[in-house]
Amino acid sequence: MRIESKAQFDSAVRSAKKAAAGRKLDILVCCGTGCLANGSAKVAEAFAAEVEARGLAASVGLFTKKTGCHGFCERGPLVVLKPSGVLYTKVKPEHVPEILDKTVAKGEIITKLLYKNPATKKPVEQYTEIPFYKNQTRVAMRNIGQVDPTDLEDSLAHGAYAGLARALFHKTPEEVIAEVEVSGLRGRGGAGFITARKWRAARKAAGERKFVLCNGDEGDPGAFKDRSIMEGDPHAVLEGLAIGAYAVGAHEGFIYVRDEYPLAVVHLTLAMEQARQRGLLGKNILGTGFDFDVKLSRGGGAFVCGESSALMRSIEGKTGEPRQKYTHATDRGLFECPTVLNNVETWADVGAILEHGGPWFAAMGTEKSKGTKAFSLVGKVKNTGLIELPMGTTLRHIIYDIGGGILDDRPFKAVQTGGPSGGCLPESHLDSPVDYEKLTEAGSMMGSGGMIVMDDRTCMVDVARYFLSFLVEESCGKCTPCREGLKQLLIIYDDLVAGRGKAGDVARIERLAAGMQLGSLCELGKSAPNPVLSTLRYFREEYQAHIEQKACPAGICRDLTAYEIIPEDCNGCHACFRACPADAITGEPKKAHTIHQGRCIACGACYTACPTDAIRFFPKVALAAAASGQGGAS
């Protein structure tokens, strides 16, 4: 039924809330992409079937919900029981009867399924008490994991579209922009442009036809926060877009989502249909006379299509390549009309800002970076997953308190933020607060919120090489510096990691990087040297080791590294023998093993597998030196 007035909206929310409150118990099964990959769909099915079979829905008001990503992907599949707040981790379908028998029926906790705090070694019952969750503040992700993303009623019960109602019923478009201005919201796609300023420019721009666009072309390696928002709370994105459209005077919007996010496409499509049926999208929204509708535009997987002008060309049906423009999209963007393009997370923030007010949002964060920011925390960190925290949180707090520290308690080496446009920050920056300015000053950037943690077993030259290999394929190739520059940089880096580095390589890299920064057409090319320059800035000695000593200090570059077993430390456990993929290790159990250099491919699997630290790595050049030394002696 369409909602056509404020009274009808209020009553729809009331009845949705009443329906939710009428249920005694909600079983929230995480069906985000990470948990789905771990088999959570089967867990949800098992719950639904078992609840049905036992007739629990009718008798105790039990309700199974497939929710979006809870964030703690490391421990999935995750199941949260509401209202008790008990979190079960790594749940399998065979656990379902036990959960219903014990926890649901008798309130008994199943300890083996609880998260165990590695610091205290104690199981934690409530998900809100787990450090990973306790330290978070969720705004853009406020409803993810709480609501069933395929159920508009459930979203309404959790406050969806309250911000839109407040904007349409109580505010003029100018007042909406003013509210967003007070909030201090800046672009969550990474560049951090002030959202209200963008909206105002589009509002003031001449032209009847205007657009609001949502950039869901998240493509940074290791980043998945936009994916989780679109999958887990599509209505937050639609609500933000509708508010933005009202503010700038647009009646059409597009969500540009990469087709590699099939679940996001399904959930967004469904959400759009539901919103239209209830009068939250389309003609005469909430009976206010405001018309706005959204179309989905599916990208073909080009990283460069996340760039503003390339994204717009792609929506227009042209080749997704950036075009040089010296006009703002807010004046001439999509189809040459005034256009506001914001990131998924930015749009998801907007509804909450309108609901709770600009000052509420501005109370969080730092002086220039307000509110909260979502990150995908990945890499060599114990608790990988999706997090959201106030701006200004230190990297140390994120990595050690929320992330639980480095995997296997190895030493921290660097954290990469901002994806291929960002940089790697060393330990000396762990205490710097995360905000737009601080990250940029440090030679990285906020980017789209990927945060890759690296331990001592990471070669920074190799990391830079990895990002170059990503970009060399993702550059569109239109402009010379980006296309040819990346190709040449990769050639230099291929040489560096293979021990063919030459004196003067660093200078050549730096000259090329400067040329690309100044000469490239779009931000992809201009920022492409950032991983290179930040590793040069903080880890220059590793470059020198690769070039001068032909050594990889981290023992990662295979052409430069050899492994050997320290006989006196080896207890002959045979673990290395089993781990070696190249049959390069021999040894009888309980006796010291040996690595045969001729067959060793220096993959490091033995090093990782050895429980007694009896394997060491050293520069491969030492092998040749030793061989020639022996040859000379004999």
Next chain:
Amino acid sequence: MNTLIVNGRHVKAREGAMLLEVIREAGVSLPTLCDHAALEPWGGCRLCLVDVTRNEWDGWAKMVVSCMFPAEDGLIVRTDSQRVVETRKVVLDLLLARCPDTPLVQKLARDHGIEQTSYQPNPEPTDCVLCGLCTRVCDHIGVSAIATVNRGAGREVAPPFHEAPPDCIGCLACAEICPTSCIPFTASDSKRTIWGKTFEMVRCTLCGRAFITKEQAAFYDGRNGVPASYFDTCDECKRKAQAKQFSRLSAGAGR
């Protein structure tokens, strides 16, 4: 009329002009590869980069491609600032690595003091500088038979699926606009071949010379009011006929 300062000299610019035009009219040379008078500017080769600033910008300047930056009143333009020159050299150095054997690229590089590339020369040298003129002129004509395919380092100009392009009309505009003449074609009185597609020619009903392809005639037939009979005679015979007409008229006038 806008007034700008280019390398310290005051110059006038017509309304709507881009910087490149104004700079060249001022007698300052700027290399370009992707610019062409018949086509919209594209901004891909990055050779025409310049620094622009304004008095009120307090010394801050930005680098822009002059082919696409409007020649606004009061702009102060430098084509020879250190960073512009250095960036242009990096671009030429990279192009020389891509096209080590191409005379035009060698000359442009040499003009900027680069005899040899500092980077790895292309093991499979090409003459294609990826200026995009061929695909853009093809689009401009309305045929769009060729395009750039692949991204990044793998980008190249090609017909769809690397097969003889069904839409190509054999007009040779791509080959003729190419600054390094790297699109191969053959042309004779009876046939033309380009992009792996062979075209039969239309002969002039007066002189018998082959002057366009059948596909060209078909493509233009009916477009912008051009009648099919227009292609019965070649341009040269049309000119001759017109000259005869003129001479008849002037002979008549003198009588």
